[in-house]
Amino acid sequence: MVRLDKRAADAIVWLLLLTAPFWMQWIGGYTELGSRVLVMALAAMSVNFLLGFTGVLSFGHAAYFGLGAYGCAMTIKYLVPSTPLGMVIGIIVGTAGAAIIGALIVHLRGIYFAMVTIAFGQVFYFITFRWNDVTGGDDGLTDWSRMPLDFGFAKLDILHNAEAFYYVILFFFAVALALMALLLRSPFGRTLLAIRENERRARFLGIPVDRHIWLSFVISCAFASLAGTLYALLNNFVDPRALRWDLSGTFVIMAVLGGMRSFWGPLVGAVIFVVLQDYVSSETENWESFIGLFFVLIVLFFPRGVLGMIRRKAAP
């Protein structure tokens, strides 16, 4: 019974996502908003991989998100104007960064780990900010845009066709999700859950905890950098803000808001947060207060997130 519900729920979600460009106009949305939601959801899911499933708090994911974005943009602008190559290089750069930083900080825990991830996020922020000639500094990297995708038999213009690009993003979103689900169901994923539940016991069982956490960190950041490349392509622009700690905080709140321990949680969180922010910032200058208030309310009253609450109600 429960499994059928879950499959049905999954099906409904995918159906909604597939048809989004068509029904969004009716409720005051626009295709680019949907694209942005997907990119943010992917980033939030990558944070959730580490946070919800491994139990490790990283508050600096924007760094790898940003590395992916810059890697992609710089490839298209300086090397080869090819979207797929840009994405590949962006992901490699972000993952490499995570591998190095992860090795440095893997033995830290808790609050200290969080602080250090924030601080390292700032390091990358500074590098992109100051390395003006290459990264464009505070002005960001302009004068490039997403290149049409050449499949050999057909060309897909994703620059002028917003709907086409939405589906491209949805495709990568689906691939990433499938990979994530696969990993979480594997023995590796189960080990991560064990570490989340009780790290000491996992260590006693002979599990190399630090190595698993490092791997989880790297995988999580790889997905974050994929999200980053898509973000850069979506905007045809990338700037240091993509690496700042307040963006990291936004990813975390989306994961928490939707429900940290559930797979779809971050998507729900991203939908609510992005739409809310888009709407509120159009209505009032004081939207920051609302967003801040929103954070506070979620933490105080909905710590399990939307899906967490629904689950609680379903299981007495």
Added chain:
Amino acid sequence: MTQLILFNVFNGLIVGAFYALMALGLSLILNLSGVINFAHGGFLAIGGYIAYVLIPFIGFWGALLVAPFLTAFIGLIVERVLIRRLYGRDPLYSLLLTFGLAYIIEDGTRFIWGAQSMPYQVPDWLMQPLSVEYFFLTGYRVFMVLLVGVAVAGLFLILTRTRLGMRIRAGTLDLETVSVLGVNVRLLRNLNFGLGIYLAGLAGVLAAGMLGLQPVIGTSLIMPSFVTIIVGGLGSLPGTLLGGLLIGVASGVTTVFFPSATEAVIYVMMGLVLLVRPRGLLGEEGRF
């Protein structure tokens, strides 16, 4: 060249003392309650704005005395109403809460006072340089260093000579036992938070004299405070003080040789410390 370096070292100590003041408040709260107070910069701004409001009535010295207490009072309320609920839970939640709080404070100050930079009146005689040669040693900056010294001394006295201080120190080491021994831990955390915010408010009053007073005044100071704590060592207040001074001097000296690396150097230092001595220079073993 040597004169330039020397000047920058002196200047760096002054700037570093200021970082230390900010970081000490943050450190106090972190050590006892395990809360990363992202809103610390916001409280700094509140301190500055309260002082701005009070100066026409009670002058600069009056504001200097009163504003940090008022800011601390606001801090006590915030702790009681919001943060207290989160102690038992994952540290993630207090992080997100203070994060949201920072947004609210920034927007709130902008709403009340506007985004425009506010002119801030400091007594004239403080604003003069002490000598033509050492022109960057203005009365105000020297005064600031002295005040930081007084604040640190005061903090030290509170922590070593008063019962509250003793309990805070004990609580930092083992809160459970302290509670079992009959200490009102709730009150302790509350007062500790207030003490930390007092320091933030004081930093705010001082900062507004040096910098322009606008809603974002606190946000640029939060990151150096983090680095100060990491470099100096978690759990150690002398470490925080040392960390602040170190990064202040490092920044200052770097300006002479590699001006573009002025802020980056503090992160490089942080990276080095994490590699070589992860608990920080004066940090305690096994803290995290």
Added chain:
Amino acid sequence: MTKEGLSGRLDRRTIIKATAAAGLVQIAAPFVITARAAETVKIGLDNPLTGTYAALGKNELNGCQLAIEQINAKGGILGRQAELLVEDSTSGDAGTTVQKARKLIDRDNVNFLIGNINSALAVAMAAVAYEKGVFLIVPGGHTDAVTGTTCHWNVFRICNPTQTEANAVAGTLIKAYGKKWYYITPDYAFGHTLEAGMIKAAATLGGERIGGDLTPLGTTDFSSYLIKAQATKPDVIIFLVQGDDQVNALKQAVQFGLDKRIHLAGAQGELEPLEGLPPEARIGTWVFEWYWNQPHVPHVAEFVAAIKKKTGRVPTARTWFGFSSTWTCALAANGAKSLDAVKMAKFLQGFKLPPEVALMPDGAFFRAGQNQLIGNLYVGHAQAKGSAPDDLFKVTDVVKGAEISGTLEDTGCKMTWPA
């Protein structure tokens, strides 16, 4: 735990209900918006309302709002009422700026786009506007490229390019104070182009850059840079930093007593930072792009009075930027008798703004082939207080922009029109 949580859960239920209700209102609201707005001509403003540029953005917004009121009072645009849709681009987040621009164009179907104060965001918006063929006017983003190397047929600009500002003030500084300059430059495109402009303008008069520093945006402590500056013994320290950075730098320079030994100046100056400085720090030679205290120029007094009545403060150059940008949209449409972007853009080539919009002694016009407004610039020095408490700038020299703007070739703008 469940017992204790009961009262907590009751609170939660009420909150859930309240949030759900609020959420429903939010989803329903767009229906309301689309229904009402069918008849108006929409102008989309995508400018900072939060962050570092919030104060400047607010003033630009005030100018835009006054213009809309006046436009509608005079019959609107092509007989229809004009409506201003305001979006916060934030002060630096390009993702948000671009998203809002797309929202205004795709969802709200604006006929005009206005923005951005941040030069980089202005460039990003120009790219989106060009991609979609929408008329864009940049009130206050100064980097040369906008009407220079990356100019587009549909992008117009009110404020001056950085080179023009440099040309306006360089001569005064060399003649009055000397040739050896030390630069304190903010490290982003605007700063770089402004410094390059100043160096070029000064060089033709024998000026020399004896040193300089690039300071990161948001620098709070300029003491180490000022120490370095002083050590080189310059004639003038050129502060190119803006906004809050400018406030911090000047405050500290005065605290160090540097103003008594070295002349302090810069290129672009604005009223907002001067208001944020304590009176003793309101010093230095600057060039303003517009100033409210112009007793002999017609229509200015009415504008100042209208803004004072509406907002309680005098207008700044930013207010005028917003005002003239919005008016330009109306004039373009009414002049071309069409809302087609190409026709409006063609109409504005060489167009001279009417005096009640230009508000400058020699008027202002859009240079054909560049879409750049050329008017007057005001060189002068800051003062603690002048004839009125808001009169913080003493104009010593009104420069004709046309004389110092160089040729079209100099700007590097090569415009292509759609077929």
